[in-house]
Amino acid sequence: MSRQLHFNLFLHDTGHHEASWRLPESDPHANLSLAAHQHLTRVAEDARFDSVFLADSPVLWSDPGRRPAGKLEPTLLLASLAATTTRIGLIATASTSYNEPFNLARRFASLDHLSGGRAGWNIVTTAGEAAARNFGLDEQPQHRTRYERADEFLEVSTKLWDSWADDAIVADKGAGVHAVKDRVRAIGHRGKFFQVEGPLNVPRPPQGHPLLVQAGSSENGREFAAKWAEAIFVAQPTLAESQAFYADLKRRAVAAGRNPDHVVVLPGIVPVIGDTPAQARELEAELERLIAPEFAVATLATVLGVDPARLKLDEPLPADLPTEDEIEGHKSRRTLIVDWGRRENLTVRQLIGKLGGGRGHRTFTGTPVQVADTIQHYFENGAADGFNIMPAVLPSGIEAFASRVVPILQERGLFRTEYTGTTLREHYGLPRPANSLELISR
Amino acid sequence: MSRQLHFNLFLHDTGHHEASWRLPESDPHANLSLAAHQHLTRVAEDARFDSVFLADSPVLWSDPGRRPAGKLEPTLLLASLAATTTRIGLIATASTSYNEPFNLARRFASLDHLSGGRAGWNIVTTAGEAAARNFGLDEQPQHRTRYERADEFLEVSTKLWDSWADDAIVADKGAGVHAVKDRVRAIGHRGKFFQVEGPLNVPRPPQGHPLLVQAGSSENGREFAAKWAEAIFVAQPTLAESQAFYADLKRRAVAAGRNPDHVVVLPGIVPVIGDTPAQARELEAELERLIAPEFAVATLATVLGVDPARLKLDEPLPADLPTEDEIEGHKSRRTLIVDWGRRENLTVRQLIGKLGGGRGHRTFTGTPVQVADTIQHYFENGAADGFNIMPAVLPSGIEAFASRVVPILQERGLFRTEYTGTTLREHYGLPRPANSLELISR
Numbered sequence: 001m002s003r004q005l006h007f008n009l010f011l012h013d014t015g016h017h018e019a020s021w022r023l024p025e026s027d028p029h030a031n032l033s034l035a036a037h038q039h040l041t042r043v044a045e046d047a048r049f050d051s052v053f054l055a056d057s058p059v060l061w062s063d064p065g066r067r068p069a070g071k072l073e074p075t076l077l078l079a080s081l082a083a084t085t086t087r088i089g090l091i092a093t094a095s096t097s098y099n100e101p102f103n104l105a106r107r108f109a110s111l112d113h114l115s116g117g118r119a120g121w122n123i124v125t126t127a128g129e130a131a132a133r134n135f136g137l138d139e140q141p142q143h144r145t146r147y148e149r150a151d152e153f154l155e156v157s158t159k160l161w162d163s164w165a166d167d168a169i170v171a172d173k174g175a176g177v178h179a180v181k182d183r184v185r186a187i188g189h190r191g192k193f194f195q196v197e198g199p200l201n202v203p204r205p206p207q208g209h210p211l212l213v214q215a216g217s218s219e220n221g222r223e224f225a226a227k228w229a230e231a232i233f234v235a236q237p238t239l240a241e242s243q244a245f246y247a248d249l250k251r252r253a254v255a256a257g258r259n260p261d262h263v264v265v266l267p268g269i270v271p272v273i274g275d276t277p278a279q280a281r282e283l284e285a286e287l288e289r290l291i292a293p294e295f296a297v298a299t300l301a302t303v304l305g306v307d308p309a310r311l312k313l314d315e316p317l318p319a320d321l322p323t324e325d326e327i328e329g330h331k332s333r334r335t336l337i338v339d340w341g342r343r344e345n346l347t348v349r350q351l352i353g354k355l356g357g358g359r360g361h362r363t364f365t366g367t368p369v370q371v372a373d374t375i376q377h378y379f380e381n382g383a384a385d386g387f388n389i390m391p392a393v394l395p396s397g398i399e400a401f402a403s404r405v406v407p408i409l410q411e412r413g414l415f416r417t418e419y420t421g422t423t424l425r426e427h428y429g430l431p432r433p434a435n436s437l438e439l440i441s442r
Numbered sequence: 443m444s445r446q447l448h449f450n451l452f453l454h455d456t457g458h459h460e461a462s463w464r465l466p467e468s469d470p471h472a473n474l475s476l477a478a479h480q481h482l483t484r485v486a487e488d489a490r491f492d493s494v495f496l497a498d499s500p501v502l503w504s505d506p507g508r509r510p511a512g513k514l515e516p517t518l519l520l521a522s523l524a525a526t527t528t529r530i531g532l533i534a535t536a537s538t539s540y541n542e543p544f545n546l547a548r549r550f551a552s553l554d555h556l557s558g559g560r561a562g563w564n565i566v567t568t569a570g571e572a573a574a575r576n577f578g579l580d581e582q583p584q585h586r587t588r589y590e591r592a593d594e595f596l597e598v599s600t601k602l603w604d605s606w607a608d609d610a611i612v613a614d615k616g617a618g619v620h621a622v623k624d625r626v627r628a629i630g631h632r633g634k635f636f637q638v639e640g641p642l643n644v645p646r647p648p649q650g651h652p653l654l655v656q657a658g659s660s661e662n663g664r665e666f667a668a669k670w671a672e673a674i675f676v677a678q679p680t681l682a683e684s685q686a687f688y689a690d691l692k693r694r695a696v697a698a699g700r701n702p703d704h705v706v707v708l709p710g711i712v713p714v715i716g717d718t719p720a721q722a723r724e725l726e727a728e729l730e731r732l733i734a735p736e737f738a739v740a741t742l743a744t745v746l747g748v749d750p751a752r753l754k755l756d757e758p759l760p761a762d763l764p765t766e767d768e769i770e771g772h773k774s775r776r777t778l779i780v781d782w783g784r785r786e787n788l789t790v791r792q793l794i795g796k797l798g799g800g801r802g803h804r805t806f807t808g809t810p811v812q813v814a815d816t817i818q819h820y821f822e823n824g825a826a827d828g829f830n831i832m833p834a835v836l837p838s839g840i841e842a843f844a845s846r847v848v849p850i851l852q853e854r855g856l857f858r859t860e861y862t863g864t865t866l867r868e869h870y871g872l873p874r875p876a877n878s879l880e881l882i883s884r
Contacts, residue, residue: 019618021613021615021620022615022616022618023615024615026615028613028615028620029611029613032555032644032645034524034525034555034556038525057643058544058545058548058643059643060626060640060641060642060643061643063623064606064610064620064621064623064626065619065620065621065622065623066618066620067620068613068620069620069621069626069643070606070643070644070645071643071644072552072555072556072644073545073548073549073552073644075518076517076518076521076549076552076553076556077521077552077556079518079519079521079522080521080522080524080525080556081525082476082522083476083480083522083523083525083526084525084526098542098544098545099542099545100540100541100577102500102540102576102577103500103515103540103541106500106515107515107518110514110515110518110519111518113474113476113514114476114514114518114519114522130639133637133638133639134544134638134639134640135542135544135638136636136637136638137637164506164512168506169471171463171470171471171510173463173464173465173466173468173470174464176461176464176508177507178463178470178506178507178508178509178510178511179506179507179511180507181505181506181507184502184506184511194578195575195578195579196575196576196577196578197572197575197576198502198576199502200502201499201500201501201502201503201511201512201513202474202512202513202514202515203474203512
């Protein structure tokens with residue numbers, strides 16, 4: 001079989017467009033609704049998607065005035081979804097800066113057991129002062145320090161998952177021995193950030209480790225991804241930028257001693273689908289009109305690290321913005337936005353319109369065949385191993401993609417018509433990791 | 443309607459008896475099985491139980507050799523169970539010593555939203571050096587310090603749940619306003635243990651606050667319960683001790699300015715049911731024979747704070763055990779066991795047999811009518827508002843209780859035949875708490 005596309009659905013209540021909740025069709029309480037998330041996940045599973053994904057930060061992210069801001073904790077929401085799905089992977093975001101490794105490693109091990117090997121962890125270091133202030137800090141740890149902690153956090157987590165040998169449990173009723181004692185081992189970790197004795201109180205996950213996912217594109221983020229990540233979500237607005245990122249990540253993975261095929265690169269795209277090109281463009285324009293500019297300006301100012309008053313709706317971005325080095329979070333997002341605004345000479349209003357749709361991700365607007373063509377073009381020209389699908393409006397956007405774009409790609413032999421594996425790793429063609437403690441102790 | 447009994451099912455894979463996993467009927471992998479937990483919860487819901495409950499500690503609790511030791515993280519497991527149940531309450535244990543309030547308050551708020559108002563939190567401070575060593579500490583915080591932290595943890599958590607007003611969300615599509623900005627408020631908490639800015643990133647839970655549950659019976663534990671707990675799990679081996687505890691707790695609740703009816707006391711009982719009294723006693727004896735004594739001695743020694751070598755199977759407990767004041771955890775459990783052993787002049791082997799069945803909880807052994815009679819007697823004589831049902835063997839123990847004991851109590855008008863409410867608070871007859879920040883800001 002030829003190389004196959006991979007698809008992840010980025011769950012986001014009424015859609016990734018800022019204003020999607022305001023459409024007549026939208027349920028403005030979908031963000032808190034299990035039923036709404038069950039429906040989205042069922043559509044993706046029926047279309048044989050590899051996974052669904054939830055972003056997260058331990059802070060009230062956006063202004064609650066502007067759009068549905070409350071977010072259910074992702075590992076819990078995905079645990080609920082595990083009960084009503086059978087094959088699709090379940091990827092939750094969680095922060096290495098504001099969790100303890102024992103607790104988080106255990107939650108992901110539990111999700112992997114509950115789902116029969118379908119758990120993934122999108123590892124984030126959590127930018128922003130506001131999050132820090134929810135955890136006893138007056139200011140956030142530096143970008144580099146956050147990534148150092150993330151690196152040690154992963155070291156501890158993988159050791160904890162490996163603290164039970166795969167053959168530890170014998171369940172010998174007659175002898176009264178449930179597990180072989182020396183096959184469950186302390187890890188005795190003592191590092192710069194953490195001291196964790198172990199073992200974990202959950203046996204090794206069905207997948208060995210949950211799938212490790214990453215999304216930061218800063219220099220620190222890319223180095224971290226090259227070392228740890230098995231799937232990478234990226235935001236690149238043009239084909240050329242996607243190709244450059246793809247090549248860079250694969251090269252870094254090789255430099256880190258890894259097989260580049262075991263690092264799956266998934267650019268985020270916003271498919272906007274119409275029966276005709278004009279109809280698709282009209283849908284895009286309708287959404288831009290619904291954005292409330294005062295809220296959007298405040299968000300943009302936060303990412304750029306400037307006073308909102310300096311951003312004038314009908315003027316281009318100010319010339320003297322802080323550089324990527326001068327801000328402590330959203331580094332790659334900031335640079336992507338600034339470059340985009342300057343390259344296309346956009347006003348702040350125009351830039352907000354573009355960002356409202358995809359927040360820096362590429363919008364693929366057109367008929368089903370046009371969208372499928374663009375996906376295939378990226379896939380066959382060194383820009384993607386698959387895509388992180390971010391519909392502007394949900395559930396209609398994923399229903400349209402699943403029913404109209406996916407069949408075209410299946411006919412072309414580029415996407416599965418049935419699941420061939422049962423675990424998330426199997427869907428993405430990734431190996432089950434060997435047990436690191438096993439190698440030492442035998 | 444007369445005063446009604448309440449029932450909680452304490453979930454524990456193959457049963458609360460140490461050796462239950464060794465029975466021919468038992469699935470020795472039930473501890474990691476979502477299907478096994480779904481079955482138990484369905485039986486309890488079909489019998490109109492108020493709730494199910496999961497104990498927990500962030501450490502490998504028992505020797506993995508002796509019995510199934512791996513435990514799925516309770517908030518995730520209950521989130522899964524929320525998806526396949528509609529009425530029954532879902533109570534998870536979580537530690538105030540080894541979590542951050544922002545994260546934990548959010549998980550319980552999320553569970554409450556996911557389940558439509560069915561979440562409960564069994565608040566524990568987590569005894570033991572082993573747990574401390576999973577979180578960067580060489581020794582555990584003192585008992586008193588743990589309870590001080592727990593108290594502030596609850597203060598922060600309740601403020602976070604109240605940080606969204608009940609009427610914050612207006613979802614006005616036309617005006618583009620999702621929430622009224624000043625109805626979502628920072629909490630600005632600065633205390634001895636925590637600094638948390640807030641607001642929470644989840645709207646107020648359907649129940650206002652999840653049901654607050656507590657189980658420690660030490661002096662610090664009782665004071666904490668009187669202040670915060672709305673349902674209390676207790677372990678008392680005799681009727682007289684249960685009556686004394688019940689009266690003490692209600693008195694302390696009144697002293698704390700609370701309505702004593704809003705503190706529901708639920709003793710743990712181990713129902714062992716047979717067609718005849720002799721058959722029930724035979725089942726009890728069969729389980730005692732299956733206990734592996736070397737493992738049980740090690741567990742007992744940990745609770746008592748002594749070297750396992752000092753416990754001789756066929757001799758009584760040593761005379762010079764450490765006192766309750768001299769140990770830092772399991773304080774009330776230790777005293778209950780020591781008093782029991784001395785009162786009945788039990789050998790270590792006999793004591794282990796009793797503890798294997800109920801770990802200090804009362805065993806109700808007999809025919810269905812005898813078990814129902816004992817429950818009614820406790821309920822009507824100031825010893826209980828209901829019971830925490832801890833079957834020695836699962837699922838058979840809860841199936842027998844649900845099909846044979848519950849109908850007798852329903853016929854006697856002591857237990858509901860249909861749910862009358864939809865939330866966990868409604869099942870237990872507890873009020874939805876007012877919003878504390880609301881009172882201040884209006």
